Amino acid sequence: MTGRIDARLAELGIELPQAAAPVAAYVPYTRSGNTLYISGQVTVWNGERKFVGKVGQDFTVEQGKDAARLCALNILAQAKAALGGDLDRVTRVLRLGGFVNSGPDFHDHPLVINGASELMRDVFGEAGQHARAAVGAPSLPGNVAVEVDAIIEVA
Incomplete structure (x- = not known):
């Protein structure tokens, strides 16, 4: 049976990409108790x-938003x-950190x-509302326009 969040993604016409493998000496996520980084x-x-x-x-603000x-x-x-395929286990998006190559x-x-x-708000509703940082960076890995990290509360 499809989960609530998977159904919401389908309703919004959103397809998720494959989870990317790390490109350096780190892991894509860690978990401590109910907190997923x-x-x-x-x-x-x-x-x-x-x-x-x-x-x-090279990109407008709107294109940056898409990035x-x-x-x-x-x-x-x-x-x-990280959650074994079950995004219904997300209870709250706690914080996003955003970096803009500019x-x-x-x-x-x-x-x-x-x-x-x-x-995050569109997918998780009120549970997607979060604290956030948005900062400029003189460069980012691979010269990409944007990088975002997250702290998520999970069940």
Whole structure:
């Protein structure tokens, strides 16, 4: 039987990518008690890097939002893997940390990271409302436009 969150994803027309393997000396997630920590997820769709470049230079704010949304989809894919395929075990998205690859004159980091925040809200409803940081970075791994990490409460 399909879970409540899987049904919500289908209702929203959302397909999750494959959970990406780590590219350096870290693991994609760790769990301590009821807290799941998801490592920073970048703009990769099933192994293909997307949104390579800087927001405000190579991409508009709206395209940056799309990049942040892709990072959030990767967070959900990692959470699903960590929870044995059962996203219904997510009880609350506690915090997102968003990093925007941008130049020194770019100031709309919060608007970009809204792409990730809005996805969490759309998928989990009130349980998707979270604390957040949205900061600029002079570069990100692979020159991707956005990276987002997450702290999630789980049952």
